[in-house]
Amino acid sequence: MFRFKKLSTLITTVASLAVIALIGVALVVLYFTAADKMKDRAVEPAKSPVELVYSIVEQVYQQEKAGKLSHEEAVQKVKELVSPLRFQGDNYVFIVDSNYVLPVHPTLEGKDGSTIQDKNPDEKKRVYVIRDLADGARKNGEFILEYYWDKPGQKKVVPKITYAKFFEPYQWTIGAGIYADDIQKDVMALLLPILYAGIAAVVIVIVILYFIARGIGKAAGTLETAVGTIAGGDLTHTFELNRSDELGRVGNAIKKMIAELKEVLTGVIESSKESNTLAQNLAAAAEEQGAAAQEVTQAFERATEEFQNISATLQEVTSGVEEVAASAQNVSKSAQELAESSEVVAQSVKNGVNAIDVVTETVRRTYQ
Numbered sequence: 001m002f003r004f005k006k007l008s009t010l011i012t013t014v015a016s017l018a019v020i021a022l023i024g025v026a027l028v029v030l031y032f033t034a035a036d037k038m039k040d041r042a043v044e045p046a047k048s049p050v051e052l053v054y055s056i057v058e059q060v061y062q063q064e065k066a067g068k069l070s071h072e073e074a075v076q077k078v079k080e081l082v083s084p085l086r087f088q089g090d091n092y093v094f095i096v097d098s099n100y101v102l103p104v105h106p107t108l109e110g111k112d113g114s115t116i117q118d119k120n121p122d123e124k125k126r127v128y129v130i131r132d133l134a135d136g137a138r139k140n141g142e143f144i145l146e147y148y149w150d151k152p153g154q155k156k157v158v159p160k161i162t163y164a165k166f167f168e169p170y171q172w173t174i175g176a177g178i179y180a181d182d183i184q185k186d187v188m189a190l191l192l193p194i195l196y197a198g199i200a201a202v203v204i205v206i207v208i209l210y211f212i213a214r215g216i217g218k219a220a221g222t223l224e225t226a227v228g229t230i231a232g233g234d235l236t237h238t239f240e241l242n243r244s245d246e247l248g249r250v251g252n253a254i255k256k257m258i259a260e261l262k263e264v265l266t267g268v269i270e271s272s273k274e275s276n277t278l279a280q281n282l283a284a285a286a287e288e289q290g291a292a293a294q295e296v297t298q299a300f301e302r303a304t305e306e307f308q309n310i311s312a313t314l315q316e317v318t319s320g321v322e323e324v325a326a327s328a329q330n331v332s333k334s335a336q337e338l339a340e341s342s343e344v345v346a347q348s349v350k351n352g353v354n355a356i357d358v359v360t361e362t363v364r365r366t367y368q
Helices: 006-064 071-082 129-140 180-229 246-367
Strands: 093-096 140-151 155-165 172-179
Touching: 006 071, 006 093, 006 155, 006 172, 071 093, 093 129, 129 140, 129 155, 129 172, 140 172, 180 246
Parallel strands: none
Antiparallel strands: 093 172, 140 155, 155 172
């Protein structure tokens, strides 16, 4: 797999290959189109003599049909009229009957042509010239066959094109062929200027693509440097990218990002300063709170000591109270005993009073 270190090289290579492929395809299509048109034009010289012979055969057939000639005489007359005909040098017209026998031919007259093959260098693509030509004309009315054949004066076989037309009353195929090696020369003569123009166009396009790709590569390199610098934490990096395409818009977006990052960083720095001041204030407050806490602790310790003293005093008071309680219990017991004694004395006094009352009553009664 190909790897390119520079974007400009990648763009130039891909675009150049695409242009070359496009022009190559166009030339190939143009070649075959031109070749087909050349073949159509090349076969025209063969059509005229075939039409001429066709009209001759038609006239002879009309004479035979009118009873002026027998069939054998008609065939012999056709041979006499057609065999001498030549066009474009040594090119000739031939006739094939329904059995693939050639009644008119310079070298094969009266012979069976059904097994004759062409001289195509690729044996798998060889055709049966007489049979295929006659069958095609019989089926379609007229037929064009391309094949390879020996050309006088040349050591190698050359392409040949034969046009044939079917004469139904006699079941004859009338044909004439021309060598098509000149067609290739004509096609190349037509295509060479186009080929040279195509090559020049490819070179021009490649040069233009090179400069375009180089501009894109430089812009991409500028963006790469900017992004790398920003990624490293340097927001002071500046660059210029005077483009109105996608790369230019990316460059503007990066500039905007740098400006926004600067604003964010400035805010973070200000917030950091405020945080430091707040931390210092908190530290001072913490120290004050620590001192106050220490004073509270000391006061608590003093209170605890006082509480311990009060507790000891309370214990002493409690002991005194217990002793007073014990004395109170003794006093209560003595008071109870005294009360009991008082009740006895009171009863005695009461009894004494009653006794006095009795005595008094007795004395009173006595004096009455």
